[in-house]
Amino acid sequence: MRRGIIDGKAAAAQIRRRAAEIAARLRDDHGVVCGLAVVLVGEDPASRVYVRNKSSQTREVGMNSFEHRLSADASEDELLALIAKLNRDAAVDGILVQLPLPPHMSSDRVINAIAPHKDVDGFHISNVGLLGTGQRALVPCTPLGCMMMLKEVHGDLSGLEAVIVGRSNIVGKPLAQLLIAANCTVTVAHSRTRDLPSVCRRADILVAAVGRPEMIRGDWIKPGASVIDVGINRVERDGKFRLVGDVDFGEATSVAGAITPVPGGVGPMTIACLLVNTLTAAHRARNLPEPVGLTA
Ligand SMILES: Nc1nc2c(c(=O)[nH]1)N[C@@H](CN(C=O)c1ccc(C(=O)N[C@@H](CCC(=O)O)C(=O)O)cc1)CN2
Numbered sequence: 001m002r003r004g005i006i007d008g009k010a011a012a013a014q015i016r017r018r019a020a021e022i023a024a025r026l027r028d029d030h031g032v033v034c035g036l037a038v039v040l041v042g043e044d045p046a047s048r049v050y051v052r053n054k055s056s057q058t059r060e061v062g063m064n065s066f067e068h069r070l071s072a073d074a075s076e077d078e079l080l081a082l083i084a085k086l087n088r089d090a091a092v093d094g095i096l097v098q099l100p101l102p103p104h105m106s107s108d109r110v111i112n113a114i115a116p117h118k119d120v121d122g123f124h125i126s127n128v129g130l131l132g133t134g135q136r137a138l139v140p141c142t143p144l145g146c147m148m149m150l151k152e153v154h155g156d157l158s159g160l161e162a163v164i165v166g167r168s169n170i171v172g173k174p175l176a177q178l179l180i181a182a183n184c185t186v187t188v189a190h191s192r193t194r195d196l197p198s199v200c201r202r203a204d205i206l207v208a209a210v211g212r213p214e215m216i217r218g219d220w221i222k223p224g225a226s227v228i229d230v231g232i233n234r235v236e237r238d239g240k241f242r243l244v245g246d247v248d249f250g251e252a253t254s255v256a257g258a259i260t261p262v263p264g265g266v267g268p269m270t271i272a273c274l275l276v277n278t279l280t281a282a283h284r285a286r287n288l289p290e291p292v293g294l295t296a
């Protein structure tokens with residue numbers, strides 16, 4: 001087992017180097033330049049940063065990036081028409097619609113309009129169903145990144161007790177499926193869980209994905225446990241804004257065996273895994289053997 005602070009930035013950089021090699025092989029051996037289409041609706045400042053980073057990292061590894069922007073008052077039909085066009089476009093291997101969408105749009109309708117084999121976020125009901133039944137799916141990027149880091153720390157996860165705090169469709173639920181498939185004993189806790197500190201103390205692997213700044217305290221953590229902090233919360237301290245996770249990092253570092261920081265932990269892995277999923281989609285669409293060294 002590896003101990004200490006898990007450097008998500010370094011791990012993501014290593015994945016990008018491998019992704020660049022695979023993208024180059026696709027181009028040189030098969031004449032295929034992979035393409036990722038990213039759709040942003042509205043002007044949410046954080047979403048704009050994430051989309052810009054996704055596009056620039058896509059280009060950096062030698063793939064094509066197609067960025068599409070719609071105004072916040074665009075209609076859902078406009079967005080659905082764009083997705084239909086991208087579904088038909090042979091230059092596009094992966095499609096991603098940045099979330100959250102404006103309130104007048106149904107994210108379920110929008111996500112389920114993406115062709116499942118191009119759904120590099122892994123949010124389409126087909127991919128959700130495939131993952132839940134242990135079949136080959138495109139897997140959501142944040143949970144995929146969490147699994148890669150946990151496998152780096154532990155090697156084999158079999159038999160470990162995992163507690164996930166948070167039951168979102170994007171993180172908590174798909175990560176539970178991946179941990180079950182890796183033979184962990186999984187508990188999904190949430191806002192209605194009774195005596196959450198005791199539940200957390202059982203965990204060999206504790207994942208925090210609730211969106212509540214520094215909610216998980218040091219004495220909620222079993223000594224030596226691996227702590228994965230998915231939270232990204234902007235808080236004001238002494239007149240300055242800074243990012244904190246869902247875990248009280250100061251308290252947790254002295255108890256945990258391994259822990260991800262915020263920033264620089266799970267976040268960078270999310271975008272690296274998006275590149276992985278785009279390469280995976282490109283290989284599957286052409287019936288090419290899937291690249292090795294890029295899966296959780
Ligand atoms: N369509 C999607 N929408 C959203 C997803 C997603 O996976 N697909 N996840 C989040 C946002 N997200 C990617 O889209 C994302 C969030 C954070 C980071 C990241 O690198 N965070 C940095 C800190 C950056 C900062 O200063 O804000 C870090 O943790 O080090 C990457 C991607 C919701 N929407």
Ligand SMILES: [Mg+2]
Binds near residue numbers: 214248
């Ligand atoms: Mg504190």
